[in-house]
Amino acid sequence: MDIINLMKKINAIGKYFIIVVVALNLVSLSYADASSASSPLSSALKELCLMSQIFLGAAAMILIVLAGTTYAIGQVLGAETRARAAVWATAMLTGAVIGAVIYIVTPVIVRALLPSITASGTGPCDF
Numbered sequence: 001m002d003i004i005n006l007m008k009k010i011n012a013i014g015k016y017f018i019i020v021v022v023a024l025n026l027v028s029l030s031y032a033d034a035s036s037a038s039s040p041l042s043s044a045l046k047e048l049c050l051m052s053q054i055f056l057g058a059a060a061m062i063l064i065v066l067a068g069t070t071y072a073i074g075q076v077l078g079a080e081t082r083a084r085a086a087v088w089a090t091a092m093l094t095g096a097v098i099g100a101v102i103y104i105v106t107p108v109i110v111r112a113l114l115p116s117i118t119a120s121g122t123g124p125c126d127f
Contacts, residue, residue, distance in 0.1 A: 056106075070088050
């Protein structure tokens with residue numbers, strides 16, 4: 001198993017993954033319901049909050065699992081690959097922590113931007 005080539009392939013796909021994330025965030029604006037009683041801006045922010053909550057939860061879990069797998073595989077291989085695997089695993093865990101922070105902060109920011117909206121459900125983005 002050549003972990004270095006595998007990680008190069010994953011990094012090549014990562015560029016397109018970032019583009020997909022940005023596109024999904026822009027798609028949330030297209031779901032804004034202009035005919036509802038609330039403003040289209042509040043509807044768009046609600047959709048952005050919901051999409052970020054769905055995406056970031058799954059992405060953080062996947063990053064944690066991949067970090068553990070990369071670190072474990074790196075420990076079996078040579079010293080240079082072990083060092084690289086440790087760096088990659090650390091970077092993945094850092095990304096997961098940043099994703100978790102954004103996951104927690106997104107509803108707070110949306111509520112701060114729209115102070116007239118009150119919570120109406122049990123979820124963090126139900127307003």
